[in-house]
Amino acid sequence: MGPDGSPERWPVIALSNIVKRYVMGGNDVYATRGVSLSVSRGEFVAVMGASGSGKSTLMNIIGCLDVPTSGHYRLDGVNIRDLDDRELSRIRNRKIGFVFQGFNLLPTMSAIANVELPMAYAGVPTKERRHRAGGALESVGLADRMGHFPNEMSGGQQQRVAVARAIVTNPSLILADEPTGNLDSTSSVDVMSAFASLHAQGRTVVMITHEEDIAAYATRVVRLRDGVITQDHHQTPVHPHESHLAHARQAEGSSALAGRP
Ligand SMILES: Nc1ncnc2c1ncn2[C@@H]1O[C@H](COP(=O)(O)OP(=O)(O)OP(=O)(O)O)[C@@H](O)[C@H]1O
Ligand SMILES: [Mg+2]
Numbered sequence: 467m468g469p470d471g472s473p474e475r476w477p478v479i480a481l482s483n484i485v486k487r488y489v490m491g492g493n494d495v496y497a498t499r500g501v502s503l504s505v506s507r508g509e510f511v512a513v514m515g516a517s518g519s520g521k522s523t524l525m526n527i528i529g530c531l532d533v534p535t536s537g538h539y540r541l542d543g544v545n546i547r548d549l550d551d552r553e554l555s556r557i558r559n560r561k562i563g564f565v566f567q568g569f570n571l572l573p574t575m576s577a578i579a580n581v582e583l584p585m586a587y588a589g590v591p592t593k594e595r596r597h598r599a600g601g602a603l604e605s606v607g608l609a610d611r612m613g614h615f616p617n618e619m620s621g622g623q624q625q626r627v628a629v630a631r632a633i634v635t636n637p638s639l640i641l642a643d644e645p646t647g648n649l650d651s652t653s654s655v656d657v658m659s660a661f662a663s664l665h666a667q668g669r670t671v672v673m674i675t676h677e678e679d680i681a682a683y684a685t686r687v688v689r690l691r692d693g694v695i696t697q698d699h700h701q702t703p704v705h706p707h708e709s710h711l712a713h714a715r716q717a718e719g720s721s722a723l724a725g726r727p
Contacts, residue, residue, distance in 0.1 A: 563632030622653025
């Protein structure tokens with residue numbers, strides 16, 4: 467908390483001159499070579515760049531899954547360098563919701579039980595867990611799929627369960643690494659609709675993607691090349707139903723989100 471008690475004054479992400487060096491067979495490999503980036507509350511950022519440009523390295527650092535060789539990182543005002551492993555995993559659980567390319571749902575648990583999991587680890591009472599998990603599933607358009615198991619849902623529905631699981635602890639930041647990488651265009655639109663509504667609710671989202679169509683949903687696009695930022699611009703995001711993908715989806719005749727507000 468700052469002197470005025472308001473954490474809102476800080477950017478959610480403040481990276482300053484982040485370098486990540488690996489030593490491979492006696493040679494230095496630089497995955498990032500001095501990345502500085504500030505992301506404010508409520509931004510929806512797409513990180514793009516060719517394979518090997520350093521996107522996942524940067525995401526791992528932002529997600530406190532890895533530490534930089536040099537440079538500074540403040541997450542929600544907290545200097546990551548000051549934390550030990552236990553404190554790092556605590557801040558990770560409290561402040562970050564992860565969405566990966568593979569949905570990582572537990573196959574033996576229903577949608578709602580999967581979404582409840584992070585709260586079970588955090589010791590939230592059962593009744594409140596169920597209530598919050600239901601709300602999170604509703605917000606991604608899955609009110610009618612709560613009792614379904616992963617193998618009873620489409621890829622897009624499974625990924626939306628993963629999004630619900632990422633937001634249910636009310637994290638400061640949602641980090642997504644290729645969230646539509648395994649999905650067809652119909653399901654991609656459904657998942658991006660879910661991200662667009664999280665953004666509309668004021669949540670902060672950072673997402674890696676290779677696809678321009680997917681990056682078009684973000685309010686800001688950051689491009690990496692050889693471990694440095696080469697472009698960083700703000701844009702007006704497309705509405706899910708105006709995008710090329712939505713056209714593709716109409717062509718496929720899907721109405722998965724029909725009836726959603
Ligand atoms: N553990 C490691 N040891 C050595 N080099 C690594 C390691 N991890 C990444 N690198 C190197 O760092 C660079 C950046 O890798 P990174 O995984 O961040 O790329 P990326 O942009 O996510 O690529 P992709 O789009 O293929 O996922 C690459 O040249 C990679 O070979
Ligand atoms: Mg990667």
